[in-house]
Amino acid sequence: MFHVLSQCLSSPTATLSQARQAHALILKLNLFSDTHLTTTLLSLYANTHSLSTPQLSLTLSSHLPHPTLFSFSSLIQAFARSSHFPHVLTAFSHLAPRGLVSDAFLLPTTIKSCAILRALNQGQQVHAFALASGFVSDSIVASSLIQMYLKCDRIVDARKLFDRMPERDVVVWSAMIAGYSRLGLVDEARGLFGEMRSCGVEPNLVTWNGLLVGLGNNGLYDEAVGMFRVMLLEGFLPDGSTVSCVLPSVGCLEDVVMGSQVHCYVIKEGLLCDKFVVSAMLDMYGKCGCVKEMSRVFDEVEEVEIGSLNAFLTGLSRNGMVDSALEVFNRLKDQKMELNVVTWTSVIASCSQNGKDFEALELFRDMQANGVEPNAVTIPSLIPACGNISALTHGKEIHCFSLRKGIFDDVYVGSALIDMYAKCGRIQLSRRCFDNMLAPNLVSWNAVMSGYAMHGKAKETMEMFHMMQQSGQKPDSITFTCVLSACAQNGLTEEGWHYYNSMSKEHGIEPKMEHYACMVTLLSRVGKLEEAYSIIKEMPFEPDACVWGALLSSCRVHNNLSLGEIAAEKLFPLEPANPGNYVLLSNIYASKGLWDEENRIREMMKSKGLRKNPGYSWIEVGHKVHMLLASDQSHPQMKDILEKLDKLNMEMKKSGYLPKTNFVLQDVEEQDKEQILCGHSEKLAVVLGLLNTSPGQPLQVIKNLRICDDCHAVIKAISKLEGREIYIRDTNRFHHMKDGVCSCGDFW
């Protein structure tokens, strides 16, 4: 019986149920006294992944009357093979109490488990043992310890051990180089690589790969690709790992020629069976904009692997093919393919980045319903969707969700929250998120400044700009867009010029298109139209539609016909299909009573098949976001809305309000004009909010066009009459209305 059992347990094909049967027999026949048999049983349990808790192994080992080092050794090796690393450490810790002393062979496996678990404390204990026992002079033990320190980000400790090694082989050199690479210390990695060669140790593929990945991950794409070329010249034959190390850099450089060469090599060497190679290849083609080649690689792969699918989906949406990405995603979901958090995050991100904000929120719910746990990347991918549609309730829920998940100090989450709260009108909450951040980065500073800028808070924007510099954070071109647009919102020409001039002089940042657009807006809004036009004429490159559009739109505000016509003449060929531009010019004509000219523009629009963009507004009521179109009768509560609006109009007229009909630039009767103004979507949305929320609750509305003067006046009045704070976000900025006053100071 003993013999049969022993054979059965040692068989490489032994199953868990056989192990259980054997276990029962061992118990029944009281065969636990046999160390070999019991050890084999333990190893088998470990190999079949069935030892889920250390307790089981300890219970079993307690039956061993005289456990030997061999018992523990085989147990530890079995745990390591089956990736039960915590059990490795537990088993190792039971050696000493039993009077057993580890040998050198047991240390590397144990140390590796510490490394994988990032268990620095236990790793240091093993290190102490290695020093005391002298095993530290064993090069493999030292190698393992170095690796453990590197994994725990203790580069100095790793280096100390490395420097003390009398003999260093290619393995330990490669480990140090890869360690420096991973931590972004590229100079050190490069230095060691040279030092290694001068010591007469030749690199192998592993060494090259470690260096390549470090270069690529730190943005040194050119150097990574160059290093890859050198490697080829020196006669090294890249393996799958090398290829997947270098392809991300090839993609970032959009070097299609190199990419295709690597692709040919991959086919020749038969590396397409390597899942890392496939996903790196898809990623590379996606980044290079080669959708056809990417799709071909994807179609040619026999079995869809999750990493490749994720790379493919990202590649599609990177190239504007969000619908195709969603189609592939839905198809594979329906086919019950197991999708992971990367897949879900990828589609959520492509929705929120491409105007599919409602879909992004829906996917987030769906993801959790499918049992996939969102992580620290999912959250900041989703948050912008809430900001885009001013869905404050959803945004707050996701904020809470991230706190519940223990995501407190993630710089991406923090920056996304700053942006979301600002876009939902809650600038104080936005600032609080910024103040709570442990280590804000450039994106976080830009987010808080852009928030203040869109709320027209120039003083705060400039304060943050100076705080940022005091903190040692250098600005980038986006920082200046925020500062300049804040100046533009407030007509601060002097300050605007100051920051604009300091850009290249003090910060070495050359003004880009958007900075010129800000300056043109700033000057033209305050009526300095000629000065704005001079800036345009002096630009070192051709102005784009934003720049001319800014000028035209200010010409409309100041009803400047001659410059307006110049701007329109430049703008129309740049954006022939944008109805807004034609409307601006026709409005200038209309404001001057030039109905023939106005008509000519309208006819021009008609002949191009263009219609005025319908104005629409969004408002979140409870968990639902409603969209209202101007003069739209389809909303089920429209009758109530119009009734309420009528009542409000009566009250306003009593207190001296006159409808600003000069904003209805159509050749119609005065009373009809009033009717048209009543149908503006932002008013409808505000009234819908009044009807469906409790008194005193703030309302936030987004409008797809710029708010008109009349709506501005009416909603200001409503804020007073109804005692509500009302936040309106138009395409230009925020209007925070309270007690009949707007935060923009009526300048927008």
Added chain:
DNA sequence: TTAGGGTTAG
């Protein structure tokens, strides 16, 4: 019988 390298989501 023990030590070193890789892809995909913000």
